Amino acid sequence: MVMKSGINLEAFDRSARPQDDLFRFVNGTWLDTTEIPGDRARFGTFDILREESTSRVRDLIEAAAADDDSAPGTPKRQVGDLYASFTDTDRVEELGLTPLQAVLSEVATVVDVDTLGAALGRLERDGVDGPLRHFVSPDERSPEDYVVYLEQGGLGLPDESFYREEKYADIRTAYVTHVGRLLGLAGIPEAEGKATRIMALETLLASSHWDNVTNRDAVKTYNAHTLDEAKELAPRFPWDTWLSALQAPQGSFDKVVVRQPSFVSALGSALESVDIDDWRAWLTWHVLSEFATLLPQSFVDEDFDFYGRTLSGQPENKERWKRGVAVVESCIGEAVGQLYAQRWFPPAAKERMQELVGNLVAAFRTSFSSLEWMGPETREQALAKLEAFTPKIGYPDVWRDYSSIEIDPADLVGNVRRSTAFEVDRNLAKIGGPIDRAEWFMLPQHVNAYYMPSMNEIVFPAAILQPPFFDLEADDAVNYGGIGAVIGHELGHGFDD
Structure with missing residues (x-):
């Protein structure tokens, strides 16, 4: 051939x-x-493929939205209804802030630290991150078990350096203006004054955040505690009311890994030193910021003006259909992935990729066996780890079941809230159970790849397996130079930091 x-x-x-x-x-x-498209801050091979993948996903989603015969609760119907709720701009404009009233009502209950904790827990189920965030992952020191990780949060700018470095002074000024404008759009009184106090609160939190370099230290960021020990780090933090409102299953937080213990202690102090009115204003701002892209156009424009244009250098916002695709993928992404894999990923591609991965592993094996600087014990462990690599190619063997999520084509904000709560519950339910080795942490329609340290697996979604990275009909040299480089890159992560 x-x-x-x-x-x-x-x-x-x-x-x-x-x-x-x-x-x-x-x-x-x-x-x-x-030319770099107006809705992008950069453009290269990955971006071109992402554009193509997004267009393919659009066709699948719009076909699902137009299919009135699909049964309720099926992936196709859920995908179509969620997309319809985003693209119905007339209804979004008509409703205004009404869909957020239930969420903002949570904020109105905040009168002291305990009610703040309850609001933080309830709102985290809506996707509004608090100053202390949680996520569930295999335990780095005991990878056969899931554990809850606790980490620093609470900032509206990318990281702590934006609050202190002189080169970001103009960004800080623009941020305060943006916060005030968004509060003003929502009819919040004294918006400018509250924006200034919100910035002061976030600056206080940022002063105790660990920087990006320290956060890469796997030793410093692994601090296992019982829940009682974690409470001792910040006695004033309303742990019990927070966990109750989060609806955390009994015992799920019995062991936690605190990534930045000094921040947790500083947060406890901030809860005592900062006026509760400022905490309530801060929480109002984060609710509005989290949901701004789902609200009327004035909110969308204000959100993009700062986070897109000012912060990222992106001249134009993405077309609404692209943003709609992103919303559907963020809420029920594997439902879209099923449709994508059925249409765009032939079995022959998986077979060819398995061959390529096997050959790259063989090349690593040869290299490890002959490296003069690698000692015998290290070589033995490296080769054992290499042989234990698990490749995942194309799409999951087991698809996530979203059928319990109510998707209403007339309720965009509600759809997003319910899908977020579903994910919170799904992840917390993992605690105490076996590791789900069939789970994927990237969608089949995403142009990317990853290495998962706790599972020692390399994962290549279907969307990256297309030209110029991978071509079933191309010469081997092209595939080794394209997807071969990606395979080698991900294999290499098994032996770096």
Whole structure:
């Protein structure tokens, strides 16, 4: 069988000599003729494939939305109804802030630290992160068990450096303006003054946040405690009311891993030193910010003006259909993944990928066996880990069941709230059970790949398995140079930090 080249010759700049500038020779014409789309801050091969994958997903979702014959509760019907709730802009504008009234009512109950804890727990079920966040993952030190991790939160800017470094001074000014404008759009009185106090509160929290370098330290960020021991870090934090409102199953927090213990202690102090009115204003802001993209256009525009244009350098917001696709994927992504895999991932692609992965593992094996600087014990452990790698290719063997989520084509905010609560409950229910090795942490329609340390697995979703990374009809050299580099990259993560 004669394979095709698989290399895009139209991208070449033949005025450049490859021996002088190989990158220019291979990519020069593409660089000279390609413009970055207005709704993106960067553009490259991954972005091109993401655009193509998003268009394919759009076709699948819009077909689902137009199919009136699909049964209620089926993945196809849920996908179509959720997308319809986002694209019905007339209803979104008509409802205004009404869908958020139940959420904002939670904030209105905050009169002291205990009621703040209850509101934080209830709102975390809606996807509104509090100053102390939780997530469930296999235990880094006991990977056969799930455990709850607790980590720092509470900021509206990307990380703590944005609150202290001089180069971000203009960003801080723009952020306060943005907070005030969003509060004003919601009819919150004294919006500008509250924005200033919200910034002061977040700056206080940020002063105790660990920086990005320290947060990469796997030793420093692993601090296992019983719940009683965690409570001692911040006695003033309303642990019991928070957990009750979160609807955490009995015993699920008996063991926790606190990633930044000093922040938890500082949070306890902040609960005593900061006026409860400021905490309530801060929580109001975070509710509005979390749901702004689901509200009328004035909220969408204000949210994009800061987070898209000012913070990310993105000139234009994405078209509404693209944002609708993103909402559906964030809420019931594997339901979309089922449709995508059925349409776009042939079995032959999985077979070819398994062969490529096997050959890359063999290359690693050869390398490890001959490295002079690697000692015998290290070599033995590295080879054992290499042989234990589990590749996952294309899509999950077991699909997530979303049938218990009520999806209403006339209730966008409610759909998102219910799907978020579903995920909170699904993850907390893992505690005490066996590790689900069939679970995927990336959607089949996403152009990416990952290595999962606790499961020693490398995962390649269907959407990355297309040209120029992977081509069933292309010469082996192209596939090894494309997806082979990705496979090697992910394998390498098994032996780095």
